[in-house]
Amino acid sequence: xxxxxxxxxxxxxxxxxxxxxxxxxxxxxxxxxxxxxxxxxxxxxxxxxxxxxxxxxxxxxxxxxxxxxxxxxxxxxxxxxxxxxxxxxxxxxxxxxxxxxxxxxxxxxxxxxxxxxxxxxxxxxxxxxxxxxxxxxxxxxxxxxxxxxxxxxxxxxxxxxxxxxxxxxxxxxxxxxxxxxxxxxxxxxxxxxxxxxxxxxx
Amino acid sequence: xxxxxxxxxxxxxxxxxxxxxxxxxxxxxxxxxxxxxxxxxxxxxxxxxxxxxxxxxxxxxxxxxxxxxxxxxxxxxxxxxxxxxxxxxxxxxxxxxxxxxxxxxxxxxxxxxxxxxxxxxxxxxxxxxxxxxxxxxxxxxxxxxxxxxxxxxxxxxxxxxxxxxxxxxxxxxxxxxxxxxxxxxxxxxxxxxxxxxxxxxx
DNA sequence: ACGTCGCCATGACAGATGTCACGTGCTGCC
DNA sequence: GGCAGCACGTGACATCTGTCATGGCGACGT
Numbered sequence: 001x002x003x004x005x006x007x008x009x010x011x012x013x014x015x016x017x018x019x020x021x022x023x024x025x026x027x028x029x030x031x032x033x034x035x036x037x038x039x040x041x042x043x044x045x046x047x048x049x050x051x052x053x054x055x056x057x058x059x060x061x062x063x064x065x066x067x068x069x070x071x072x073x074x075x076x077x078x079x080x081x082x083x084x085x086x087x088x089x090x091x092x093x094x095x096x097x098x099x100x101x102x103x104x105x106x107x108x109x110x111x112x113x114x115x116x117x118x119x120x121x122x123x124x125x126x127x128x129x130x131x132x133x134x135x136x137x138x139x140x141x142x143x144x145x146x147x148x149x150x151x152x153x154x155x156x157x158x159x160x161x162x163x164x165x166x167x168x169x170x171x172x173x174x175x176x177x178x179x180x181x182x183x184x185x186x187x188x189x190x191x192x193x194x195x196x197x198x199x200x201x202x
Numbered sequence: 203x204x205x206x207x208x209x210x211x212x213x214x215x216x217x218x219x220x221x222x223x224x225x226x227x228x229x230x231x232x233x234x235x236x237x238x239x240x241x242x243x244x245x246x247x248x249x250x251x252x253x254x255x256x257x258x259x260x261x262x263x264x265x266x267x268x269x270x271x272x273x274x275x276x277x278x279x280x281x282x283x284x285x286x287x288x289x290x291x292x293x294x295x296x297x298x299x300x301x302x303x304x305x306x307x308x309x310x311x312x313x314x315x316x317x318x319x320x321x322x323x324x325x326x327x328x329x330x331x332x333x334x335x336x337x338x339x340x341x342x343x344x345x346x347x348x349x350x351x352x353x354x355x356x357x358x359x360x361x362x363x364x365x366x367x368x369x370x371x372x373x374x375x376x377x378x379x380x381x382x383x384x385x386x387x388x389x390x391x392x393x394x395x396x397x398x399x400x401x402x403x404x
Numbered sequence: 405a406c407g408t409c410g411c412c413a414t415g416a417c418a419g420a421t422g423t424c425a426c427g428t429g430c431t432g433c434c
Numbered sequence: 435g436g437c438a439g440c441a442c443g444t445g446a447c448a449t450c451t452g453t454c455a456t457g458g459c460g461a462c463g464t
Contacts (some may be wrong), residue, residue: 004223011335013284013305013306013307013309013311013314014216014307015221015311016223016312016314017219017222017311018215019223020219020225021218021219069242084328098452104215104393105213106212106215107212109221142409143410156390156396157392157394158389159280159451168411169412169414171412171415172412173426174450174451174453175412175413175452176411176453185359189451190357190391199434302421345439345440346441347440362420370441373442374441376423378441379422380421380422383423384439386456390421390422391421391422391424
């Protein structure tokens with residue numbers, strides 16, 4: 001009995017390459033490939049794969065919310081996150097969303113098929129290095145507003161621009177930013193954005 | 203006669219997957235895989251591949267300077283850049299460094315083997331979309347110092363920190379930054395960094 | 405009912421930032 | 435030689451940013 005797979009990655013070349021890699025295994029079969037988060041759920045419902053391999057960074061819906069969608073609508077399909085960035089927050093949020101495994105793209109190629117088989121067998125697969133980091137970094141200390149404001153600050157917007165975008169007062173934006181800067185241990189808006197991104201808090 | 207390939211990509215999973223993808227083609231053979239820019243040249247000298255597929259973003263030496271190294275030390279090995287980001291400056295600099303082709307990672311997987319064959323045949327392979335962008339964005343308008351200062355500003359450093367790092371006066375750093383901000387059409391240090399990065403000027 | 409917490413806002417302040425004018429010295433080019 | 439461009443610096447200025455104190459409002463848990 002072969003394990004049926006769905007691949008979701010926004011980079012077509014990587015998607016095709018992973019398909020070729022997994023297709024070499026006799027017990028694995030790629031039944032669907034999609035390039036955006038919005039296509040994941042329809043494809044899962046159409047093909048009923050055993051395991052869905054999802055990237056986190058994708059256009060449309062990101063892999064984590066796509067995971068939650070899949071778990072709710074098709075509980076028989078297990079989800080394995082395959083992503084570039086080993087951000088601690090990603091791992092935690094992915095597992096909370098119901099993912100069965102989390103693999104970073106710089107793990108050896110030979111291990112991927114094994115990870116798929118373990119996930120299919122009902123086991124959890126988590127990069128041990130990452131798991132400890134995730135515990136250290138923990139959950140985001142930022143409040144909802146602080147997160148919003150930091151997100152809006154990512155592109156280098158000024159306080160005034162952020163305030164207009166979020167319908168807030170300039171002073172309020174500065175307060176939220178200041179608070180976020182303090183919580184991230186930064187001295188600076190830009191630094192705060194960087195460390196928050198690095199921890200997967202945005 | 204098979205075409206002998208070298209793969210360089212920092213993500214082991216992608217590397218292995220590309221290897222599997224290209225290995226499916228009867229006329230292609232992957233003879234070496236490396237995960238950093240510093241390993242490229244030794245591997246080329248050791249295995250004499252016909253075509254080297256290099257990523258731009260790699261630890262150690264980046265793919266573009268690695269291209270230059272390879273062209274100088276092993277002119278028979280042609281270089282095909284395979285990268286995530288279609289930054290206009292990357293393309294221009296890659297071609298200047300002697301690359302024969304430039305492929306973005308979201309091109310269809312089926313085209314990669316063709317690109318390899320064309321490069322091997324002595325043709326140039328360039329994403330047409332990207333080529334026009336490259337002409338529009340053109341060469342970096344930033345001077346050497348402005349580039350250095352912007353690079354130092356990437357991590358959110360303050361003016362004082364940048365000045366210390368580059369052994370400059372605070373005022374000079376501010377001047378260079380101001381000039382870079384003007385040239386990039388930004389209103390802001392952070393914006394300047396973003397647009398400069400997007401154009402591959404850093 | 406009370407305290408706590410998040411959210412919003414205001415006002416004030418110091419420090420950082422971006423701009424401008426101006427001057428120096430060096431280099432390359434016509 | 436004269437000119438343009440770049441690097442480097444100074445000083446001054448307006449603005450932006452980050453911090454702090456303070457207050458009101460609503461939600462939540464005890």
